Amino acid sequence: MDFSKNILETIGNTPLVKLNKIVAEIDALVLAKVETFNPGNSVKDRMAVKMVEDAEADGRLKPGGTIIEGTSGNTGMGLALVAIIKGYKLICVISDKQSKEKMDILRAVGAKVVVCPTNVEPTDPRSYYSVSKRLAEETPNSWYVNQYDNLSNTLAHYEQTGPEIWKQTEGKITHFVVGVGTGGTISGVGKYLKEKNPNIKIWGIDTYGSVFKKYHETGIFDENEIYSYITEGIGEDILPKNVDFSLIDGFTKVTDKDAAVYTRKIAMEEAIFVGNSAGACIKGLLQLKEHFKPDDVVVVLFHDSGSRYVGKMFNDDWMRERGFLDENVTKAEDVIKDHIDKELIVVRTEELVSHAIERMRKYKISQIPVVDINGFVGSVDETDLFRSYVVDKNVAEKPIKEVMGKPFPIVKLGTSIEEVSKLFTKENDAVLVDLGNGNHHIITKYDIIGAIK
Incomplete structure (x- = not known):
């Protein structure tokens, strides 16, 4: 009978699938190594097993111990499978930018999940690097995996993924493209492939907010390049020991928007439901298209499953909030359609300045129209109120009419976005839209910026 002794024996030997429509403009054979076929639905299953087995072999991980790791979710899932089969506890430390699905899946397979803020320095005690190390120091009989610097990570791909790709392409592969x-x-596969054929090109996909590309090209670790980004699973604000830059021929950077858009395109055009880093890889591949010739065989690796991003890249509202959906915004009504049902917050001429400030705080807004019985007669914004306060510390108890500025311009629903934009000046921070029936809505600079594609 043909069966596996446990789920770990099903890891690897994932399929290589030809890509068609999404890479139509690339003049080469493009094949995707679809790692979602692993039992934990990601490439990380491979190195999770390898790291645990190596730690068991040299005594770092002892029977009944606790595995602790900082993860973007996928390594945690791989470790969870190993922990279940081998009888270990697991604590996963994860950053708050990771999808809710990843956190829920980790909890579903028995991991304790600790969530840390994303937008802090790696050395900050709140970072998921620091928290992972602290938990490992505080937890008895524990082992801190440290996938970034644990070279068993690279070795797993040198021993497994690289040989699989070489065999599946019959040694004809000319380029390997993967998110880093x-x-x-990239280091494990790259090392194996270059040992087989030094002419094979290894390309890394990076993201904006990460240090890899510039460091590879200049040797400079530029902290000014580090900032928070949305794309999951690739890019870093550190230099992991597993990144062997000498094996990498080049990097290309992909924006958060392009990564998200192409993640959806892969599903719609190739019927392959994969995650955020796959979208970044395909966009990066297209950016590199001049490097490929008709006889080339290009392999791109898809890290994980799209099921972990259902609430993000595959959610229209999430995409729309970030300006990632290419919707046709041409009129005032297009700009406000997502919040047109919200009540217009106003303040009356005889109300006190303190009332306006209270409303700004409550509704988290920066400007308010001023009305009297005849209609709109003025406006106030946080800048006006601040300036008034500098002049007079008792301004909060004065009536609005004493500090208000000119009323906001009013436009119709069908007014073009170009005309609306012209009404914003240094003196004017908002425009009102006449909805009819005596109702109005507000357009702010933030709304206009959100409509820019």
Whole structure:
């Protein structure tokens, strides 16, 4: 009978699938190594097993111990499978930018999940690097995996993923393209392939907010490049030991928007439901198209499953909030359609300045129209109120009419966005839209910026 002794024996030997429509403009054979076929639905299953087995072999991980790791979710899932089969406890430390689905899946397979803020320095005690290390120091009989610097990560791909790709392409592969996070995949696969054929090109996909591309090209670790980004699973604000830059021929950076858009395109055009880093890889591949010739065989690796991003890249509202949906915004009504049902917050001429300030705080807004019995007669914004306060510390108890500015311009629903934009000046921070029936809505600079594609 043909069966596996446990789920860990099903890891690897994932399929290589030809891509068609989404890479139509690339003049080469493009094949995707679809790692979602692993039992934990990601490439990280491979190195999770390898790291645990190596730690068991040299005594770092002892029977009944606790595995602790900082993860973007996928390594945690791989470790969870190993922990269940081998009888370990697992604590996963994850950043708050990761999808809710990833956190829920980790909890579903028995992991304790600790969530840390994303937008802090790696050395900050709140970062998921620091919290992971602290928990490992405080937890008895524990082992801190440290996938970034644990070279068993690279070794797993050198021993498994690289040989699989070489065999599946019959040694005809000319380029390997993959997103770079911990660096284990690109370094392990790259090392194996270059040993087989030094002419094979290894390309890394990076993201804006990450240090890899510039460091590879200049040797400079530029902290000014580090800032928070949305794309999951690739890019870093550190230099992991697993990233062997000498094996990498080049990097290309992909924007958060392009990564998200192409993640959806892969599903719609190739019927392959994969995650955020796959979208970044395909967009990066298209950016590199001049490097490929008709006889080339290009392999791109898809890290994980789209099921972990259902609430993000595959959610229209999430995409729309970030300006990632290419919707046709041409009129005032298009700008406000997502919040047209919200009540227009106003303040009356005889109300006190303190009332306006209270409303700004309550509704988290920066400007308010001023009305009297005849209609709109003025406006106030946080800048006006601040200036008034500098002049007179008792301004909060004065009536609005004494500090208000000119009323906001009013436009009709069908007014073009170009005409609306012209009404914003240094003196005017908002425009009112006449909805009819005596009702109005407000357009702010933030709304206009959100409509820019």
